[in-house]
Amino acid sequence: MQQNFKRTIWFNEEGTLQVLDQRYLPHQTRIHSLLHSQEVVTAIKDMIVRGAPLIGATAAYGIWLACKEATNDANPNHYFEQQMNALAQSRPTAVNLFWAIERVRKALSDIPSWEKRIEIALQTANEIVEEDVEICRKIGAFGLPIIEKIYQQKQKTVNVLTHCNAGRLGCIEWGTATSPLYQAHDKGIPVHVWVDETRPRNQGFNLTAWELEQYGIPYTVITDNTGGHLMQHQMVDMVIVGTDRTTRKGDVANKIGTYLKALAAKDNQVPFYVALPSTTIDWTIADGLKEIPIEERNEEEVKWIQGSHAGEIVSVLLTPANAKAANYGFDVTPARLITGLITERGICEANEAGLLRLFPERV
Ligand code: MRU
Numbered sequence: 001m002q003q004n005f006k007r008t009i010w011f012n013e014e015g016t017l018q019v020l021d022q023r024y025l026p027h028q029t030r031i032h033s034l035l036h037s038q039e040v041v042t043a044i045k046d047m048i049v050r051g052a053p054l055i056g057a058t059a060a061y062g063i064w065l066a067c068k069e070a071t072n073d074a075n076p077n078h079y080f081e082q083q084m085n086a087l088a089q090s091r092p093t094a095v096n097l098f099w100a101i102e103r104v105r106k107a108l109s110d111i112p113s114w115e116k117r118i119e120i121a122l123q124t125a126n127e128i129v130e131e132d133v134e135i136c137r138k139i140g141a142f143g144l145p146i147i148e149k150i151y152q153q154k155q156k157t158v159n160v161l162t163h164c165n166a167g168r169l170g171c172i173e174w175g176t177a178t179s180p181l182y183q184a185h186d187k188g189i190p191v192h193v194w195v196d197e198t199r200p201r202n203q204g205f206n207l208t209a210w211e212l213e214q215y216g217i218p219y220t221v222i223t224d225n226t227g228g229h230l231m232q233h234q235m236v237d238m239v240i241v242g243t244d245r246t247t248r249k250g251d252v253a254n255k256i257g258t259y260l261k262a263l264a265a266k267d268n269q270v271p272f273y274v275a276l277p278s279t280t281i282d283w284t285i286a287d288g289l290k291e292i293p294i295e296e297r298n299e300e301e302v303k304w305i306q307g308s309h310a311g312e313i314v315s316v317l318l319t320p321a322n323a324k325a326a327n328y329g330f331d332v333t334p335a336r337l338i339t340g341l342i343t344e345r346g347i348c349e350a351n352e353a354g355l356l357r358l359f360p361e362r363v
Helices: 035-044 054-070 076-088 095-108 116-154 176-184 203-215 227-232 258-267 352-358
Strands: 009-011 017-020 031-034 158-162 191-196 217-221 238-241 246-248 254-257 272-275 304-307 312-317 330-333 340-343 347-349
Touching: 009 054, 009 238, 017 054, 017 238, 031 035, 031 054, 031 340, 035 054, 054 095, 054 116, 076 095, 076 304, 095 116, 116 176, 116 191, 116 272, 116 340, 116 347, 158 176, 158 227, 158 258, 176 191, 176 203, 191 203, 191 227, 203 217, 227 258, 238 258, 246 340, 254 258, 258 272, 347 352
Parallel strands: 158 191, 158 238, 191 217, 238 272, 272 340
Antiparallel strands: 009 017, 017 031, 246 254, 254 330, 304 312, 340 347
């Protein structure tokens, strides 16, 4: 990745919070400033930033901005709560959002002075960012031996399929699903990635492809329907995806289409791994299908597609103008289809016992 964009969220020299506007990648690299908590809400809602860990970190900075704004409001407490609610309602599925909000809220709970609250909110947001970098690095270190083993066995390029973008663009650095790939590549293991397009927002061919290209990892973009065929013909050695929310029993909500890849992987004995920071585990729920709220987005995202034409970013209508479209953002992959969960504490089976072995403090 270009040096300027080593991270996905940063402060510029003037102290302004900035992010990469992910809506314009890979065609344009636009930087977007976040000056007000309401702009943070919009950035999350409109997917200027996206990906569970980055959503959480951005929301934490949103609370810092809300603290600053509260000092100029006639009723600071009311204003603050209103902005916290707006942040919490920005997207429903990725649990990192609620986790980050709760973490900052807790850090502020016994602090009456707004000056001090501003300081603590910023400190906590910075901590969340630094911790995510380290967590993702460790996920890569634990995932690397899986790729190494496949390489040792076949002595040829390891073909990995991924869905959506669970890369550095969805986090701060490294990414979750991409971290083992980056670390394998750094070690000289030849890796090739099948990148699902990931309709309708196309995070695969817009974002994952861009990221892998920046890192120098060979990849091929494929339509969302292709993975099953590749697996039937032994062209995929492993699947690795991210997650927006994982239940304590190991069910995984991730970008719509993940479940179908898991089914195809199971049918073809292809290992299917999910890479996740523990911040993505929702310990309060067990059954992903019943308990994880699935985001439904605007139907226009399905009906229209955005791309580059003659140097301009343009949108074109794909369907009859009056077509009805359904736009479910995520689906749930049941734990039974998952070979293993790769976390910052190691790899475990996708079930309650496996997760509790790594996170005994949650018993
Ligand atoms: O709708 P998005 O782009 O926010 O969805 C992102 C995903 O589904 C990712 O796989 C997940 O958040 C993990 S990001 C490390």
